[in-house]
Amino acid sequence: MSKKKKKKRAQLPFRINMLFFVVFLLFSVLILQLGVVQILNGEDFQQEIERTNLDTTKIPVPRGKIYDRNGNVIVDNEAVYSITYTPPKGVQAEDRLELAEKLAAYIEMDDEDTLKGVTERNRKEYWYLLNKEEADDRLSDEEKENMTNAEVYQETLALITEDEIKDFSKEELEVIAIKKELDKAYSLTPQIVKNKNVTAKEYATIAENLAKLPGINATTDWNRKYPYGSTLKSLLGSITTQEQGIPAEEEANYLSKGYSRNDRVGKSGLELQYEDLLRGRKEQIQYTTTKSGAIIGSETIVQGERGKDLVLSIDMEFQEEVDKIVQKELQTAITTYPHANRYLEDALAVVIDPQTGDLLAVSGIHYDRENGEYVDAAFKTLSDAHEPGSVVKGATVLAGLQSGVITPGQTFYDSPIRVAQTPPLRSASSNIGTMDDITALKRSSNVYMGYIALKMMGENRYPYPENAPLSINDNWQQGFQEMRNYFRQFGLGSSTGIDFPHESTGLEGTIRTPGELMYNAIGQFDTFTTMQLAQYTATIANDGYRVRPHFLKEAHDPIASQDELGPLYSAENTEVLNRIQMSDDNIKRVQEGFRQVFQTSGGTAYGDFGNSPYNPAGKTGTAETAVYMEGQKLADTRNLALIGYAPFDEPEIAFAILTPYTGTDNNHSIPRKIGTQILETYFDLKEKRDKASDEDSDQEETTDEEEQE
Template sequence: MKNKKKKKAQLPFRINILFFVVFLLFSVLILQLGVVQILNGEDFQDEIERTNLDTTKIPVPRGKIYDRYGNVIVDNNAVYSITYTPPKGVQAEDRLEVAEKLAEYIAMDDEDTLERITERNKKEYWYLLNKEEADGRLSEVETEGMNNAEVYNKTLDLITEEEISDFSKQELEVIAIKKELDKAYSLTPQVVKNENVTTEEYAVVAEHLDEMPGINATTDWNREYPFGTTLTSLLGNISSQDQGLPAEKEESYLSKGYSRNDRVGTSGLELQYEDLLRGRKEQIQYTTTKSGTVIDSETIVEGERGKDLVLTIDMEFQEEVDKIVEEELKAAKSQYPYENQYLTDALAVVMNPNTGELLAVSGSHYNKDTNKYEDGGFRALSDAHTPGSVVKGATVLAGLDSGVISPGEVIYDRPIKIYETPLMRSYSTNIGSVNDITALQKSSNVYMYYISLRMMGENRYPFPTNESVNRTNPNAFQTLRNYFNQFGLGVSTGIDYPHESTGYQGNGNSPGNMMNHGIGQYDQYTVVQLAQYVSTIANDGYRVRPHFLKEVREPLASQDELGPVYKSVNADVMNKVTMDDSYIDRVQEGFRQVFQQGGTAYRHYNDANYTVAGKTGTAEVTIFDDGEELADTLSHNLVGYAPYEDPEIAFAIIVPTTGENINNISNHKIGRKILDTYFEMKKERAQASPDEENEADEQEDTDTEDEEE
């Protein structure tokens, strides 16, 4: 009994200890909660209110563009820029408040900016200043069934012209600023002003950033052209901040990570190589509260400006070619000072026939409205012209390969008259007997006519006067075109440019049309197509893709020199003309005789200290204006390559609508001066740095040999 009583007495003591321990634990917990609530409550509340991490992308400068010798063609000019990145949940009233404050520090009063303020912009501003009065103009009955947007638009409609007609200049500046702020997307910088931002404006805005949520004073870049307008029509343009992404391609750009107000290439090489030039945006990750207040930021991706492009173009040579083309166009135009339909263009393309590298692409365009001459280089790729006799090399090769003429076959040049077709003859009436080579040398139309007739199945020789063609091969026209296509005539050249014309193809199929096609008087081609055509002949039948891009370089932080090679562009053989090489040898000999042995170009090049081969061409064309026939005129054209023994330069020249003077030789003057300039510059460079020149020549030879293998 004693032991039992003792055990019962011990139990309450243990329970008391347990209760005491529990009491201490609760006391500590209550104390800790008090500390959390009272001392650290605000910090923990901020932690609770944090949103997900948001990332903004900061634009970087575009890549630069250089010529083949490392001269900067397109650069970036840093300019001060005022931008706005709207916080989350920002309202129209908030943007107005920021605009009013920013208007105290920057000027937005240039004429163009103020002219772009619309009536709606003014009404939206008046509405924000007089919101209660404006909302009271619509009754509940009038707004019944309307959504918020419809009510807002109806309210704006009720604001009178008188109410928005007397804004001060300061108020108009506020409206102009708010207009830019309204374009901004969440966490995407929108440029408010980046043209003519003064040092004072930049500094004062930077000092007062804390007063204007979302505003930043930063740097933007505009494209700069050290060579002025040279090549600019081919380099292309980039969009402005006002334009942003092109509407028709917006979804495509957005899917690639662009923002709506990003500046992108819109034409030319800027568009062609947008993916390389755009660079990698700097990505900053923000942590914000639910109210939009930024708590922290971290750079998660370092920005890198776009990659640099090295073009095949020789800008020093390009400038000289531009000068030659414009001067000769002006000189020819002086014959017809009051005839605006004549001599509106002169175009030239110069390329390496072995590699396809474009050395110069030039065009001068006479603007009859302004009476000024403009850069028209892009027209060498976009405008199709009647080529005339320059295509006769392709016609002879079609005849030889199809077997309708044999090597050395002689035909007497006399006019041909087929039924219901005008008399068809050569320009010269005393050509006499010619074979496939001398027909090119003397530019016999009749020889080409017989090739066309025989391809159609008509084998009578001489052809009976005024009789119908006995056409047994209905596919002959397409067969002849297929031969032309192998040289790049009538098809894409494959040039690295966003828009290229493939020429114009006539839709007739008569024997007369085919005969005219054989002398270059039917289908039409661009100058770059003709350059590829003559390059193919110079290159022993290998059609090489013409290209502007030579290399892509990694950008360097210093931005003062070229970085490591990212990519090199080598010669790309698109096809080999499918015919016996000996046929091409014969056409090459014919082309040589044109320039060197009494041919149609001999008198213009016989004293040159280099050897040239090629073909002349005079085409009959009709000038139209809005469908109205203005005049019949001539187009003087020329294709060729040099040196004949080892071609390193090929060229094509078109001077359309040269007027009524058949003796106009502007095409030859342009061709001779271009060739003289090329070889003189080559000599000067070799003398200045012989080792570099020899290394370059050896490298080009190696590239060509590798491509052929």
């Protein structure tokens, strides 16, 4: 064997040894790494393995504020301490009971209403959790065999006796009350446990012990605050409580918009109408949880933003004064004539800008006879319809002129119309004489309106033969429909288009005889709301253009400052719903008739408005009606109304006033007294503000001059 071959054989074991050594080192490193992973980082990696999908919870934010047209806050938010519960996944009834017992050591739930809210079922469920084994044994296996788990549970609760749940201590009742709130919570959705009368001590104690109270949080909630008290409250509306949550009948709709079941939402009025603007954008927090439901991480993925702020067209300073006027005159009438006014309970008034549709004041005062109190009932201007009397005669004259059954200036002698089998139609004042269309409005001639109605049905005899039957054909009901169609052009008998959840469009009287159209022509058949009367008045004042009345003027984005409005989000423009199909000349004749009602001797409102410096126009109305209850007539009575606008040439405001069931005498001045004071208050307030604005402008100019010097 050569020396070279021996050398190669000697090197082979060395290389193999080196290879084994390297492999040994690699295994050693691997084992060391596995040890590090298992011992040092094992818990972290195990949590990573146990992570579930990310869950998102939405935190409610304050609603938007509501302002009047001058920047005064009408509806605000008031921060209150709140204790909430956000349950993790997989939590059981026993867990909630344990948490309730811990929480009871830190807060008190001894409010009388809270403890009264603890039901018999709540007590039984509490007793069951404390005595689960004993309770479960009360049903045999044979009894349970054909029952579902839910049925077994219900039957088990039913077997718990009254004696077993009657002697709970006050402390135990508080635990039950807390658990009751915890049971309402949905997974990863905050549920308020307590937000009434949470003390600073309770808030701080909970905040310090959150680690011991899984799912509990000490936070801030918001309640609605009304700086003007009950003023306009019935129109502003209300929001649901968290206990009520979203309305059950609209649950699917709300859930599709991202609401939670326990969210507070607008329940009525403007809070409901503008829910989408006022609700705000919830803060969204994304949680990472383990399979057991424990939260191991969180991240805010959407910043919360309170709702948009609304600016209404209402002038709250003016609104408060109108409310005072309406209440004063209603109270005076009721206390002065208690017998005649035993059914008088409401006085209603609407003031609107006829050119823009801005509602400046909407007032309704109701006398609560049972409690002897006067309360806000402004909603009745939209919900309650009544026969308004002669205020509709402007629409009647225009219907007659435009349909061609009368011509401008056409005259009729005011003498009672006696149609067979129909009550005689006569004017309130006797010896009025010969009337044309303008003087018929001025003197409020029922007879003139009666002839318009007869002609619209095809009856052309004049003067009408006393007690003669009508000589019209079978198509006389077309006259009824034609007059109603003209009325609807003004909004009488149709929707006003107002931005409010609900409004009445009035009721059409049941037609029995042709002669009833004569009474519809004088406002004693179909019924209308005060808001409809205001829109009708504004349409005449606005040269025949019917604008949509509206509460909302602007919406603004919220900003960090709580004391000022943010950037403009949207603005409500004037919306013309229609232009009445009547000529300018005919409209001017009715306007002149309305002017003479207020400003010339012999006008039915001249005694109240003849010396007014505001150049007003309008129409009075009295409707003979009756009070009924359950189909039985209780008493004859009257509805009193007044419509008007001012100034006559360039109207700034239009108004409608209605006082139903005022009795049969002594009360004809209620709407007129309200109307004169509304005009005086509006223009005095305007003058005061104009003067203040001029003084501010002078002061600014002086300041600028001083700075230049």
